[in-house]
Amino acid sequence: MRYVQLGDVPVKHHIQFKQPDGTLYKEQLFGTQGFSGRSSTMYHIHLPTCVSEIERIGERRLEAVPDDMLKHRHLKTRSFQAQGDAVSGRIPLCFNNDVILAYARTTDRMSYFFKNADGDEALYIHQGSGRLESMFGTLSYTSGDYLIIPRGTIYRLVEETVDTEIFVVESLSPIEIPRRYRNEYGQLLEHAPYRERDIRVPETLETHREDGRYKVRILARGIFHDYYYDFHPFDIVGWDGYVYPWAFNIQNYQPITGLVHMPPPTHQTFEAHNYVICSFVPRMLDYHPDAVPAPYHHSNIDSDEVIYYANDKFGSRRGIEEGSVTLHPSGIPHGPQPGATEASIGVKETKELAVMVDTFHPLQITKQALEVEDPTYAMSWKG
Numbered sequence: 001m002r003y004v005q006l007g008d009v010p011v012k013h014h015i016q017f018k019q020p021d022g023t024l025y026k027e028q029l030f031g032t033q034g035f036s037g038r039s040s041t042m043y044h045i046h047l048p049t050c051v052s053e054i055e056r057i058g059e060r061r062l063e064a065v066p067d068d069m070l071k072h073r074h075l076k077t078r079s080f081q082a083q084g085d086a087v088s089g090r091i092p093l094c095f096n097n098d099v100i101l102a103y104a105r106t107t108d109r110m111s112y113f114f115k116n117a118d119g120d121e122a123l124y125i126h127q128g129s130g131r132l133e134s135m136f137g138t139l140s141y142t143s144g145d146y147l148i149i150p151r152g153t154i155y156r157l158v159e160e161t162v163d164t165e166i167f168v169v170e171s172l173s174p175i176e177i178p179r180r181y182r183n184e185y186g187q188l189l190e191h192a193p194y195r196e197r198d199i200r201v202p203e204t205l206e207t208h209r210e211d212g213r214y215k216v217r218i219l220a221r222g223i224f225h226d227y228y229y230d231f232h233p234f235d236i237v238g239w240d241g242y243v244y245p246w247a248f249n250i251q252n253y254q255p256i257t258g259l260v261h262m263p264p265p266t267h268q269t270f271e272a273h274n275y276v277i278c279s280f281v282p283r284m285l286d287y288h289p290d291a292v293p294a295p296y297h298h299s300n301i302d303s304d305e306v307i308y309y310a311n312d313k314f315g316s317r318r319g320i321e322e323g324s325v326t327l328h329p330s331g332i333p334h335g336p337q338p339g340a341t342e343a344s345i346g347v348k349e350t351k352e353l354a355v356m357v358d359t360f361h362p363l364q365i366t367k368q369a370l371e372v373e374d375p376t377y378a379m380s381w382k383g
């Protein structure tokens with residue numbers, strides 16, 4: 001990530017920085033990996049510690065299916081009833097100790113602020129537009145955006161219209177740009193599938209000076225608490241550093257194409273500890289005269305593969321709908337369904353649009369996910 005400054009900051013860290021009334025602004029160092037990782041320094045009007053009421057809401061519920069069976073799965077997420085807002089409406093689909101994958105389709109706007117202190121979030125906005133308002137400022141978003149929100153960021157989505165559809169990746173480790181795309185200075189290299197100009201950072205910082213009663217729902221240690229403050233949580237006059245929410249639109253992913261089929265790492269978009277996030281975007285297909293553009297079967301013995309389909313065009317899959325999710329677990333091979341390989345021969349381009357999460361440790365599927373499972377999928381290779 002690059003250095004960003006928004007609003008007013010003093011000429012040096014940790015020196016007097018006074019408000020118009022002569023009192024000091026309250027400085028806060030905001031880091032997500034102790035004092036050795038990336039951080040930002042922000043200046044509040046009020047003490048960020050000054051809470052007026054705390055209410056324990058309860059534990060988050062992640063219910064794995066007991067006695068789960070090893071098999072390929074297809075989930076039709078659009079069969080879920082739309083519910084709640086961009087936080088309360090999330091339905092967990094699968095999880096392990098590194099990542100939680102969820103789906104949301106909203107009926108309500110957020111009437112409160114949210115802070116996920118347990119994980120970074122990558123919100124893939126399948127459908128919807130609006131503003132991501134945060135303590136770091138405001139960032140507009142639209143369909144196809146990945147919104148990357150570092151843990152601890154107080155934010156809310158202000159949707160232009162509800163019915164926002166989100167594939168949620170909640171990460172127990174920081175979500176990063178792959179190291180192999182960057183040089184020793186952190187700059188994106190020529191072979192990277194996107195560049196700095198494709199990354200959007202908070203555009204404006206509005207300092208809220210109003211008093212009132214403001215609720216911040218905090219998820220920390222797996223427990224939700226509501227914190228109430230007598231002042232608006234976006235009371236920051238300025239900040240600078242390397243930690244902030246940012247956006248990248250999947251349409252700006254520059255696909256890497258080749259003479260023959262290119263492997264999944266060419267689709268890699270982000271990395272985190274023990275999993276990766278990849279983007280499948282419309283692109284030209286392989287140009288060898290005898291190329292077989294469909295993927296070969298592969299045995300991902302040590303990783304689970306989850307694909308979220310942002311449209312219903314995916315060369316190797318049949319019966320996929322927009323909003324479908326497939327889960328191909330480690331331990332058994334997966335690949336194109338019967339006929340898909342032959343059908344791909346001679347095809348020059350694909351319109352597919354999908355987000356893939358490959359985890360290096362097994363995922364557990366949730367009880368909710370099975371409510372929308374297509375029970376025929378595991379046997380669909382039988383022809």
Ligand SMILES: [Fe+2]
Binds near residue numbers: 298
């Ligand atoms: Fe695969």
